[in-house]
Amino acid sequence: MAKQALVVEKSKYPTLLYRKNGVLKLLESGFFAIGLLLVLSVFPFRSPGFVVGMVLSAVFAMLIVPILYLIWAKPSYELYQDRLLAKVGTKEETIWLHEIEKEYDLPYMIRVKGKRFPLLVSDAFLKELNVQLEVVRRGWKK
Secondary structure (H helix, E strand, O other): OOOOOOEEEEOOHHHHHHOOOHHHHHHHHHHHHHHHHHHHHHOOOOOHHHHHHHHHHHHHHHHOHHHHHHHHHOOEEEEOOOEEEEEEOOEEEEEEHHHEEEOOOOOOEEEEOOEEEEOOOOHHHHHHHHHHHHHHHHOOOO
């Protein structure tokens, strides 16, 4: 096992705006639904106030929820020569690089033992991960 991490990254706000895991999607949907119910209780359907309230609810869900998730979960990732260590909230998961399969529909999704796993990381981290995956697959020494 390698002792020192090749790359260490804590997820940043701009990354969470366009890369989401299941919990973040659920939180955004929940906050939007709560906003919808609040707007419906105050304004009649299809009134100008309703439309403005819905837009503000959507903006809140898309821009504020990632900040709350970042404060709450503090996602961070460490890439070693033989494994990837993912810490999200209190959960810490070690993923061996030889178990990772790439998903080609979304670059930040990987498949581990048949299960899809989102990585909330930058493009530079993904590039380094892909290089390390090739090193492991081909048996090269880095």
